[in-house]
Amino acid sequence: MALLNVNHLKVYYPVRGGFFRRVIDHVRAVDDVSFSLNQGETYGLVGESGCGKTTTGRTIIGLIRATAGEVLFEGTDLTKLNRRQFHAYRKDIQMIFQDPYSSLNPRKRVLDIVAEPLRNFEKLSPQEERKKVQYVLERVGLSAESIYKYPHEFSGGQRQRIGIARALTLNPKLIIADEPVSALDVSVQAQVLNFMKDIQQEYGLTYLFISHDLGIIRHMCDRIGIMYRGRLVEEGTSEDIFTNPQHIYTKRLLSAIPNADPRDRSKQAALRREVEEEYAQAYSHYFDENGRAYPLKPISPTHSVAIP
Amino acid sequence: MKLEANGPTAVGTNVEKSPSPLSIMWRELVHDRLALGSLIVLTIILLIVYGASLFLDQEEIVKVDFLAIHSPPSAEHWLGTDYGGRDVFGQLIIGARNSFTIGLAITLITGVIGLIVGLVAGYFGGWVDNIIMRIIDFILVLPFLMLVIVFVAIVPKYNVLTFILIMSAFLWTGKARLIRAKTLAERELDYVSASKTLGTPDWKIILFQILPNLSSIIIVNLTLNLAGNIGIESGLTYLGFGLPESTPSLGTLVSYATNPDVLQNKWWVWLPASLLILVMMLCINFIGQALKRAADARQRLS
């Protein structure tokens, strides 16, 4: 059985208008999305900004309330739980945030930041707590002395490690990583990503990896879901998506990946033009009359595409 | 891959230790000559006022002495006497103590109410916020001064406590609105989301995560409010609708100036109290302005 099943998840926001501010329409941030995560794998959720990938991640962890659908974690529907019942699952699902600056409270020492989950779930003596925090910090490559420092004394990459350490203290099963490196310098990105892969091996973690950067996704993920306007348009293994894209939107995304080799520039440009032409022609083929993507249809055991 | 964190020395030993907001405020205060001077003057005034009021016998001061009505300043009565022959200097000390203490009490009470209401409204949002904001909007458009006067006039068994409560009932709203706006902004930051995903209960997030980030704004606001409240209290007492007669305030001394003869010819009765109010409010305001600059990094002097 999969670790996490997301079934027909919907997150709608009301649009109010008119004189009495009645609900006249909905913004469909997440519109009937289903996917599943297996133990130990990395599932990538890709799409342009505003496509609903972050909303999906935040709904799974309970920061946003689902409008409909279910989030089954080891068979339990998290959306049906009240706050107290949810508390038991907090330990198992953790999140790494995009912005390493705003996600660490500037008024707290590293010790307090990393120990926050411990204080909520485990009754440890101050010494035990400090030991555990120091252990985790060393695991993420920070010195044990840093526990008495404040977040602004660290670089962006180090801060993100503190965020990861905080997520790791409770030994979670699933980590939702919401653009974990997009706020970092490119030179630091690879370090953090490789480090995330290391700890995945070590702790047997499952990642839901949210990103707009296909290069990173390819580097990190076993399976990939492409999101567009709140819906999944294509899902498959990394191999499926990168070598055999089926949906026009996926093709368009892939053609936009910059190519480092200048000799291929004209080839790349030609490819882009071709995809652009196909996009213009075949758009109506891939989207219904309301501009929504069709439901996913399997085309191979691992590969599904949203086609009529 | 451990390029940036190899060993204990690499991390942050050369980074300067971050100053806490309180120490930033203190540094700004000391660097601002005007604010530092104000702090010293205010401290001296308060030491004299609270120190002297320990030794002064209030009964003795408010005792009427018809042999010494409106006598000008002399060795016996440093600032002369009022229409009842009572020592003005003694009343000044007692009045300043009462005015400051009551101003402080109102500031603290409204501060606590404003803080709780603002944090709750800003953090939870939704209908709670909606209702609270409607109430605040309503109180803010009421004719404050007139309503306080009416309340003071019709409350039975009127005393210092009722005065403080009446004032507080109106004055918490501005603070609540400020704190709400700041909480609303703070709530959107990811460290709050992080705390939620870490299983921290809401009340702990409010008190231990958000509140520390609001501390400088709160301190600035309370300081400036303290000055304002002393002004409002003495003003109302001047009109005759502030502190009851059993608790003389600086406004009580100023109110003797409603008699044109006192205003024109017996300056020692009302002028010292007026100047003392002015000096205290100026000092507190200068301190508050310096703290405000400290809270806003762009304007710091030091």
Place this chain on the structure above:
Amino acid sequence: MLKFILRRILIMIPQLFLLSVLIFLLAKAMPGDALTGQLAANPKMDPQTLEEMKEKLGLNDPVHIQYIRWVKNMLHGDLGLSYTHQQPVTDLLAGRVGNTVLLSAAILILTYLIAIPLGIVSGRWTDTWADKLIVGYSYIGYATPLFIFALIMLFIFGFHLGWFPTGGSVDIQVEEGTLAYYLSKLNHLMLPALSGALINTVVTIQYLRSEIIDTKVKDFVKTARAKGVPERHIYWRHILRNSFLPIAAFLGYEITGLIGGSVFLESIYSYPGLGQLFLQSIMQRDYSVVTALVMISGVATLVGTLLSDIILSAVDPRIRIE
């Protein structure tokens, strides 16, 4: 825009209702009702007549009926009877309202006459001695309570130097309608208005100063300067025009302050306006006058805020969203 105005007015209706309920309840809580005045005039009234009178005045009706009657009367301009003056409250107020409006208008005009030049000088030539002087004045003005300042002004310019009259709104000897009458009125107005204005300017000065400082480093100003637009035009066309409308819009919010200020100023300068009437009435326990005055100030504040909100939303559409 129209939708915003309608919605904004809609918000005012419950506020108006709550205000009237609050004041009605306060009026009920005040010792004395419509009967007390009659009783004072005729203390030997027997209990039966008293009861009849009560019935006639509707004092035995349920509270909500009394409230509705009170609101109805008010809407018809009937604010009750003043016991001390033995005349309708409406007439009493009519005799006084002119003075208060005059004083408030004078304060506002003086405020803008002083604040706008000072604000511009201070914002345009920051960190000059003139700016430092103006900022110093605004700090002191911000900290000074109005009543202390007004008293000291009266002491110095009224009593000590004798430049201005120390009380009243007009000399008694002068005949109404003559030039001397208006000059005397103006003469009596100057000191209270100036006291109010000098304290009142502070907010406008500080607003204008920081607005100019913020705007003059904006890109559109730099572009204008780079294009060679003369400095004078940059200030008039690009910077000040943006700052003036909000200042004008704040007028409505100032009504609260003006009402509070008039209570102090009229009391200190024995200026016969509504503020002084309010204090006198409350000391003489003439509660129908008190109730009427609080209600009028409340409505004035509500309408002022409404107007300011609407003007500001016209200037800055972002405000309209909520």
